[in-house]
Structures are given as C-alpha cells and as structure tokens.
Amino acid sequence: MASLNSCAFTGNLTRDAETKTVGENEVASFAIAVNDRKGEATFINCDLWRPGGVTEYLTRGKSVGVSGELKCRKYKKDGQDREFWCLEVRSLTLLGGVKERAEEFESAF
Secondary structure: OOOOOOEEEEEEEOOOOEEEEEOOEEEEEEEEEEEOOOOOEEEEEEEEEOOHHHHHHOOOOOEEEEEEEEEEEEEEEOOEEEEEEEEEEEEEEEEOOOOOOOEEEEOOO
C-alpha cells in the first residue's frame, strides 16, 4: 500500500530563524505557532534546507505558510533517548499584509 507524508500549515514565527551549516548544506531552523478553532496554539518546529537569502525575512511574529514532510528526529541527552518532530519544509510562502507582499520560495533538494 502506498503512503503519503505531506503537511501544510500557516502560522506566525515564534522566534527568528537560526541558520547553521550541516555538511556542505545550509539549514534554517524556526518554529511557528498554529492556532486551532479554539485559539489554542500548537508549535511546529521547521527546517528549511538551502534557504538562500530568505532567512532575513524569517523573523519573530511574521506570518508564513509552510508545507513539507513530517520527520522524527532522534538524539541522546544525558544518556536518555529523546525525540522531537520537525517539518522538513519543501515550500515556504511569506504571508504579508498591505505593507508587505507575499513571496513564495521553493526549497531546492
């Protein structure tokens, strides 16, 4: 049976994007808050590979639309196995108001 791993969210950045180099590639990490119908927030960790110059626009409070694949990252801390979920962003749209125009960026893989 075929399977599909695809997610899409719109929300506001909870912190400025942090860029780091992994091997020969650059990755921008950030988180967004997504509100449900009751106004309760869910926080989504996001990784955008090869972000180019878009990171200067990924600042706290900005509205974005993201889509990609949900991944489980596993690591050890203090001898204990840990994990967290992260959206590997394939498409990013900067959502703006009247003063800002929306722009779309495709991540190159």
